Amino acid sequence: MLWETLLLAVRTIRRNTLRSFLTVLGIVIGVAAVIAMVTVGNGATAKITSELSSMGNNLLFARPGQMGPGAPSSSARSFTLADADAIRADVGGILAVAPVSQKSVAVVAGSESRTVGLVGTNADYLTTQAWSVSSGRNFTESEARAGRSVCLIGETVRQELFGTADPVGQTIRVKNIACPVVGLLVERGESTVGSDRDDTVIMPLRAFQRRIAGTTTVDTILISARDGVDTGKVQAAVEDLLRERRDILAGDDDDFSVRDMRQLVQTMTATTTILTGLLGAVAAVSLVVGGIGIMNIMLVSVTERTREIGIRLAIGALEHQVLTQFLVEAVVLSLFGGLIGILTGLSLAYGTARLLSVPFIVDPTIVALAFAFSALVGVAFGFFPARRAARLDPIEALRHE
Amino acid sequence: MTEVTPLVEFRGIARRYGEGDAEVRALDGVDLAIAAGEFVAVMGPSGSGKSTAMNIIGCLDTPTAGEYLFDGVSVSGLDRDARTILRRSFLGFVFQGFNLLPRTSAQENVELPLVYRGVGAAERTALAREALARVGLQGREHHVPSALSGGQQQRVAIARAIVTDPMLLLADEPTGNLDTRTSEEIMALLTELNTERGITVVMVTHEPDIAAFAHRTIRFKDGRVDSDTATARAA
Ligand SMILES: Nc1ncnc2c1ncn2[C@@H]1O[C@H](COP(=O)(O)OP(=O)(O)OP(=O)(O)O)[C@@H](O)[C@H]1O
Ligand SMILES: [Mg+2]
Numbered sequence: 001m002l003w004e005t006l007l008l009a010v011r012t013i014r015r016n017t018l019r020s021f022l023t024v025l026g027i028v029i030g031v032a033a034v035i036a037m038v039t040v041g042n043g044a045t046a047k048i049t050s051e052l053s054s055m056g057n058n059l060l061f062a063r064p065g066q067m068g069p070g071a072p073s074s075s076a077r078s079f080t081l082a083d084a085d086a087i088r089a090d091v092g093g094i095l096a097v098a099p100v101s102q103k104s105v106a107v108v109a110g111s112e113s114r115t116v117g118l119v120g121t122n123a124d125y126l127t128t129q130a131w132s133v134s135s136g137r138n139f140t141e142s143e144a145r146a147g148r149s150v151c152l153i154g155e156t157v158r159q160e161l162f163g164t165a166d167p168v169g170q171t172i173r174v175k176n177i178a179c180p181v182v183g184l185l186v187e188r189g190e191s192t193v194g195s196d197r198d199d200t201v202i203m204p205l206r207a208f209q210r211r212i213a214g215t216t217t218v219d220t221i222l223i224s225a226r227d228g229v230d231t232g233k234v235q236a237a238v239e240d241l242l243r244e245r246r247d248i249l250a251g252d253d254d255d256f257s258v259r260d261m262r263q264l265v266q267t268m269t270a271t272t273t274i275l276t277g278l279l280g281a282v283a284a285v286s287l288v289v290g291g292i293g294i295m296n297i298m299l300v301s302v303t304e305r306t307r308e309i310g311i312r313l314a315i316g317a318l319e320h321q322v323l324t325q326f327l328v329e330a331v332v333l334s335l336f337g338g339l340i341g342i343l344t345g346l347s348l349a350y351g352t353a354r355l356l357s358v359p360f361i362v363d364p365t366i367v368a369l370a371f372a373f374s375a376l377v378g379v380a381f382g383f384f385p386a387r388r389a390a391r392l393d394p395i396e397a398l399r400h401e
Numbered sequence: 402m403t404e405v406t407p408l409v410e411f412r413g414i415a416r417r418y419g420e421g422d423a424e425v426r427a428l429d430g431v432d433l434a435i436a437a438g439e440f441v442a443v444m445g446p447s448g449s450g451k452s453t454a455m456n457i458i459g460c461l462d463t464p465t466a467g468e469y470l471f472d473g474v475s476v477s478g479l480d481r482d483a484r485t486i487l488r489r490s491f492l493g494f495v496f497q498g499f500n501l502l503p504r505t506s507a508q509e510n511v512e513l514p515l516v517y518r519g520v521g522a523a524e525r526t527a528l529a530r531e532a533l534a535r536v537g538l539q540g541r542e543h544h545v546p547s548a549l550s551g552g553q554q555q556r557v558a559i560a561r562a563i564v565t566d567p568m569l570l571l572a573d574e575p576t577g578n579l580d581t582r583t584s585e586e587i588m589a590l591l592t593e594l595n596t597e598r599g600i601t602v603v604m605v606t607h608e609p610d611i612a613a614f615a616h617r618t619i620r621f622k623d624g625r626v627d628s629d630t631a632t633a634r635a636a
Binding site: 004308310315316317318320 | 459461481482486488489494500501503504514516518561
C-alpha cells in the first residue's frame with residue numbers, strides 16, 4: 001500500500017515537473033547552503049589544524065607594534081639581531097630563536113628567472129618551522145654569523161630555475177649577488193591563505209641585511225619553546241626582556257607584541273566555527289522558507305484536485321489513506337529537493353575547496369542530517385494541506401468543478 | 402417478502418440544509434424499504450431529493466433526523482471511516498456524471514476501490530480485467546477516460562462499482578448524458594447484473610423509458626415519497 005502511494009506520489013509530481021521543481025527550490029537552496037558551508041568550514045578547520053602541527057611546536061613570535069588584525073604600525077621601533085641574541089641568552093626553556101626579515105626579489109639561474117619571497121634568517125629558522133632540507137644541508141651558524149651569501153631554495157624555485165636537476169652546488173644570482181645553493185628544502189605545499197610556501201629562498205640574515213635590504217632591522221623574531229615548557233611563561237619572559245631593552249616604563253603600553261601561534265590558531269578555529277554556525281542558521285531559515293513554499297503549493301494542489309479527492313473518498317478511501325497520500329507526496333517532494341540540494345551543495349563545496357585550497361571533507365552526518373531535515377520539513381509543512389484534503393466532504397468535493 | 406429484513410430501510414429520514422428562513426428540506430420524513438434483489442427506479446422533478454436520498458443510502462451523507470438501516474443494521478451511529486468501510490464493502494456507486502479519474506487508464510480507475518481495500522496487485526489486475534470484460538470493454542483497459550466515448554466511460558464507472566462484488570448498486574442518472582441507443586445498452590447491462598448476479602439496483606432517472614427497465618418506481622416530490630408502484634416490465 002505504501003509502495004503504491006509512493007508510486008502515485010512520484011507520478012503526480014512528474015506530471016508537473018516544472019512546478020514541482022520550482023516548489024522545492026527553497027529546500028534545494030537551503031540544503032545546498034548548509035552542506036556547502038559546513039563542508040568548506042570543516043575543510044578550513046582541518047587545514048588550520050594540520051598547519052598548526054606543521055608549524056613547529058610551541059611557536060611564539062614577536063613583532064614590532066601592537067598586533068591587531070592589520071600589519072605592525074610603521075611608527076614602532078624595529079627589532080635588531082641583538083634582540084634575538086638577547087632572547088636566546090636570557091630566556092630559559094627555549095629550543096630555537098630565529099630573527100626573520102623578508103623581501104620580494106628576483107632570482108636568476110642561467111637564462112631562467114623568478115621573483116620569490118626571500119627570507120633572511122639564521123640556522124634555527126628551519127627548527128622553528130619544523131622544516132628540513134631534502135638534499136644538501138642547512139647553512140651553519142658560523143656562515144650565518146659571517147654573513148656569507150649561501151642559500152636554501154624551495155621546491156617551486158628549484159622547478160622553475162633548474163627543472164628536475166639537483167640545484168645543490170649550483171649558484172643563483174639574488175639581486176645580482178652570486179649565491180651558492182647549499183640545500184634544497186622539503187616540499188610543503190600551500191598555506192591557509194593559498195600562498196605557495198615552496199616559492200622561497202632562504203639566506204643568512206646578515207647577508208640579507210647588508211647586501212639585499214641595506215638595513216639592520218628584523219621584521220619578526222620566532223621563538224620555539226622546548227617541549228613541556230609552559231609557553232605562557234616563555235611569552236611573559238620574552239615580553240619582560242623586550243620591555244627592558246626598549247626602555248618601556250611600567251604602566252606604559254608595549255610597542256611590540258608577542259603571540260603564541262597555538263592561541264592564534266585556536267582563535268581562528270573558534271572564528272570559523274562561529275561563522276559556520278551562523279551561516280548554518282541562515283541556511284536553516286531558508287529551509288523553513290522552503291517548507292512554506294511546499295505547504296503553499298500543496299494547498300493549491302489540494303484545491304485543484306478537490307474532485308479527484310472526492311472520487312477517492314466516495315470510492316472507499318479512508319481519511320488516513322488520503323492523508324497519507326498527500327503527506328507522502330509532500331515528503332517525496334521535499335526529499336527530492338533535499339537530494340538535489342545535497343548534490344548541489346557538495347559540488348559547490350568541492351569547487352570552493354579547490355579555490356581556497358582547503359581539503360574537501362564530506363561529513364556523512366551532515367549529509368544524513370540534511371536529508372532527514374528535508375523529510376521533516378515535508379511532514380511538518382505537508383501535514384496541514386494533507387489533513388485538509390482528508391477532511392473534505394465527498395459530496396461537496398464531487399460537486400466541485 | 403413480509404418478514405424478510407429489507408436491504409435498505411428508511412424510517413422517517415429527513416435531511417435539511419441551512420437554518421431558519423434559509424432552511425431547505427431536501428428530504429422531509431421519508432419511509433422506504435427496498436428488499437435484496439430488487440431493481441428500483443427513483444423518479445421525480447429536479448430538486449425533489451433523489452440525489453440526497455441516494456447519498457444517504459450510499460453512506461456518503463447522514464440524515465439530520467430519522468433512522469437508516471442497512472441490512473437491518475443502523476448506520477446512524479457510525480463515524481465517517483466506518484461508513485466508508487460499509488460503503489466499500491457492500492455498495493457500488495455510479496455517480497451522476499461519470500467521475501472517473503482523468504489521465505488514468507480504465508484499468509487503474511477500476512482497480513482504485515481495490516487499492517483502498519488493500520487487495521494485492523496481481524489479484525487487482527485480474528478482478529479489474531474481469532469487471533471490464535463484463536461491461537464489454539475488453540481491449541480498452543489502457544485507454545484514459547478522454548479517449549473513450551460517453552457510453553464507454555459510463556461502462557468503466559459501472560465496472561468500477563461492481564469490481565468489489567457489491568450487494569447493492571446505486572446509480573444516479575446513469576444514462577443522463579447518453580443517447581437513446583447507448584442508454585439502452587447500459588440498461589441492458591444493469592438488468593443483467595440484477596438478474597444474473599443478483600445485485601440489488603437502485604437507479605435515479607428522469608426518463609420513463611429508462612424507468613421501465615426497473616421492477617418498481619418510487620417517485621419523490623418536495624422531499625417526500627409521492628408514489629411507489631410496481632412497473633410493468635418493458636418488453
Ligand atoms: N449542499 C447543499 N446545500 C443546500 N441545499 C442543498 C444542498 N444539496 C442539495 N440541496 C438542496 O436539496 C434539494 C434536493 O436536492 P437533490 O440534489 O437531492 O435533488 P435531485 O432530486 O437529485 O435533483 P436533480 O434531478 O436536479 O438531480 C434541492 O432543493 C437542493 O437545492
Ligand atoms: Mg440529482
